[in-house]
Amino acid sequence: MTDPTSDILTQRAPRQERGRRRVDEILDAAEGLVAEVGPAAASIQEIARRAGASVGSIYHFFPTKDALFEGVRARFEEEVGGIAATMLATADEWARLDLATFVDRSLAPFIELTERRPAIFLLSVNAAGQRVPKDAAVDAAMREATLATFARRYPDVPAAELSLRVDVTRGLGDGLVALMLHADAGGRRRLLEELRRAIHGYLASYEEGAGR
Template identity: 35%
Template sequence: MKQPQEVKRQARGRQRIADILDAALALFAENGYERTSTNAIAARAGMSPGSLYQFFPNKEAIAEALSTHLVEEMRAAHSSAFDLSRVTDLTLHELIDRMVDPLVTFNVSHPGAKALLANTDMPAGAHAATRPLHEAVVDRVAAVIQARIPTLPAAERDLAAMVSVRIVAAMMPPIVAVEGAERRALTAELKKALYGYIAPLDPAGS
């Protein structure tokens, strides 16, 4: 049985990690990945750099932990959007709505996520760190395409999923950066772009 002091230390450690990840996500949103330093993350989290290094050896490790954390949150947020049992019951327009709207909501709620998902110029180490987030999004889209178009060869399915995610990733930063009517207009344009790309692959049509 764990002693009370040990339980308290573990709770403090979990809180410190949560503080670091929250600070990193906020700074990635404000300054981008490359311009955010571990010193800045430590300062935003209210601790010394030395304390931060007790939990993470470098910025890439923080990005990896944050990516994994965001995957879990994204799965919870998108559980209904990616309900494979209903994919074939929807028109393509409806399906795109169900996929895009939660993605927009997720990225608006986690603006730093776009620095991990949409940035194609990140260093190799950072790309490796954010791979869980990229793969989770691509895999979910591929599963939807597979359910919708079961006759599509696997290679074409995976390529279509990757391109669709890249389209979303390219549009997400400007969508997150604005509000109201501008955000709705840009979201509508994103949906048009996805429809134009996916429709020729989809025998179910619109």
Template identity: 30%
Template sequence: MATKRKKSPPNAPRRVPLQARSQRRRERILDATAALLASRGIDAVTTNAIAARARTSIGSVYEFFPNKEAVLHALTARYLERLWARTEAVLAEAPPGPWRELTERWIDALATFYRTEPGYRELWFGALLSGALLSTGAAWGDEFSARVEAILSPLTPALAPAERRVVARSTLYIASTLLALAAQQDERQGALYVEEAKKAVCRYLAPCIEPAGRPGESA
């Protein structure tokens, strides 16, 4: 009896390039998609528009991706790795100190990412609001939340694993929502929302990190 071949997810890439030249073409396609998101919004992103912006053929796009959702999924994965690199840099550069200070530095790094990484804000909102991208947004949330959970683990020994998972995801979405809002404002107003993000996340985490009866910083 023949074994049925398992279908690939609809947003899975057609192939992962191994040669440097192919890798550069794939990156150019992702760069073009990010530029489209930043300049025209998620509704303007089509495979034809991506090909035109990347100055390549539509066949070249389909060589790597079966549809635009797959391109956006791959771009989300690239954003995640870049965003996590920022997080790791903050952790590596920060001297041992109060958790609140580290949290605030992390939020500053995320805020900078929202403002400087082309298309990230537009894709983040699109993943939340677009039915076609809900699975991509959920995958992003799962992956990044798991990494935040690992950071919180030594700080929240009293939490059960399931509770810590919820806290990590909530922390991520509280910060992300306010920072996405901040990125839509002018510089002065945006800075105010970044400060609100810091206060909101620290107040949310405080009972988990400094439970009642345990000495710690004041709330």
């Protein structure tokens, strides 16, 4: 005797998989178009054309363009969460690196992400030009990972001082977002190099003559 429940589950799984693929195709199309023309000029009609989907299909998954852009941001945040997990898992190893390598290793995943997905900057502000809040859980995970790395690198530094250093280094990166928004690919690379120099100089001021 055939189990009807099994039949339903078997039918549902392919539909769910097709739905996930369709969402990914729509998000890919939206991200690519935003990188080319900016969020304001990215129309649902053109996103649908690039995704090979109907406009109705897009609205089925994303009721508004803002909801669609939020879906793209969520994928960025997911990648940042993965970077935080890697940092936390390798904190002991990173703590033993020389300062230049330590800074380079810390920034490398973000540089790779921003070069591969430049729309991350264009979607960091809303239509009114206001900064879109970060995902609180992902931001907390990144701060925890950075703090863990600093704690292993500077084991004799009090917790309050470590926390301050973490907030300053993170603040340096956050402060560049507005500049990144208006820069081309070459300009973004230059700004990221300046960020590396700024963080290196800041941490070197503590490590020089301190046995680190």
